[in-house]
Amino acid sequence: MPLKIGIEYIYALLSVIAWSTVFIVVKIVIDESNPILLSMFRFFIASIILLIYVYRRKMLSQLKNIYLDEYKNIVFQGLTGIAGMSSILFYGIKYTSASISSIIMNSNPLIIAVLSYLFLKEKLKSINIAGIIIGYIGIIPILSRGENIFKLFTSKHLFGDILCVIAAILWSLYIINGKKLLERYNPIIVTLAAMTIGTVILIPPLVIFYWKDIYNISMKTFWAMIYLGIFPTGVGFTLWFNALEKLPASKLSIIGYLVPILSLILSVILLGEKINVFILIGFILVVLGLYLSNV
Template sequence: MARKIFLSYLYLIIAIFLWATIEIAMKSIQDNTSPILINFLRFFIGGISLLVYRISTRKSQSLIYLIKTFPKSYIIASFFGLTLGMTLFAYGTSMTESYLAAAIISSNPLMISTYMILFKGEKRSLNKIFGIILGFFGMIMIITEFKFKDFLQMENLLGNILVFIGTALWCIDLVIGKILLEKAKENEEIAKVTSLDFNIVTFLTSSIFMIPFLFFPGEFSTLLNHTWDTWLILLYLGIFATGISYFLFFKGISKMEASKGINIVYLKPIFATILSFIIFDTNPSIFFYIGCAIEILALIIISYEKIDGKS
């Protein structure tokens, strides 16, 4: 049991680290491509790479079963969570600072925990609620250093709003995926379905939904004129930051309560800040160290549960 929990957290931490690179990667190519193309290629490349792996395992029956049995689930998750949510997020990121976008999307544990409590009846506890709020506070400290006026500056405001709406919609995909995987544990027939199957179907379905956007003026010509370095970053976003990271995220969260596992996302700003130190040679402030300590404390509090009156 302890080994399974350790592996779950390991999968989640790797996934969050890969997610922490997304805003930096997107910002690095935003002058050479468009938010629409970034979003389409992320999920198309991610979906195809996972599909090739699934076919190589010769276990595609579960994929077919999911497509036939749960069209409502994956269509809603694909359309609202990935097509609308991530497209708005991509546009918002291009219109604001990357650290502000990272701060907003890292608040998704609050959204997901609220979704799960309201619509799934997941149990709530004082530890869990306090840990979620504390983790959010630590994340805001790391990203903003309490310079909240940056969020409200007119040049960033519209982008921040789009990132927030996109994040709220993206959480729909995560919640539906979590609920579907919980059903897989309870039903022998549904147990054939894995997080890999869910990600393949939602990624490729969202890519289909995004095809009409490619006919917007200039989009297709931009696609044909991508440079090799832009394609390398797009391949990274698709295979690693999308395909592999989502697979690991759902694999990890499937073995624990969503409101516990999802709070690992609070580590994202820590990873993002460390990456900025390495890439941009920036120096950490005192807020970074205090925020890291708060994040770790929050995760410990959230993970703490009383069993038969004992900790």
């Protein structure tokens, strides 16, 4: 019999492929564009797409309710997981490689596991703890690029790596705080509410400090913003939420591990980035740690 793959798996895979390209596209344009500008237009475009989706699903009343009843949490979500995470991540990509930034950013489940234990009192099994330890050990050769660990603090990539770590922490806080919202609201409503607020938060610093950049957008940056807003963010999240309606979160999380793998492959093929054996070993340890920390 021919192998049949459900449409939900195709949705999830397309989302993962789209998300893996974010690091590549940003790396290509970041030297001539502003991270805040890139982030703001990315989420502005995506918000419109998700708003259309919510309207067609007749869920606008839920969106109104979450704005009114959870405004403090939504502002926190928009500040950490949208405005803060994206801007800082894009700044980080400017000073480090796309492949390393993807691995660091997508190691956030290791941070989430620790924060969930500390603040949500979620239990950790022995295998989860082992996974967290293995994952963090894997981060070391990635950050050091296989060089002497003591040279890490003088590495030209250190600033970018630190920014990516901060972005991963902000995203982890977004996920932790969002867990209680997801008990009462549809995931796409929580995401759209945070995305719109995050977009609004980005407007003042953009207008006050970087208004000249708005008038000097290159065509390459313009198309990058369009791409980031439509495919990885707007369409990517829409497809992911459709998959989430039919697949358990545990299966989706495993599919999500493909993001850093695909980013790594694309960064080598499209950007010519060099991946040595130490980075590869660290990457394998991180992926193994991610899996074990969530079983």
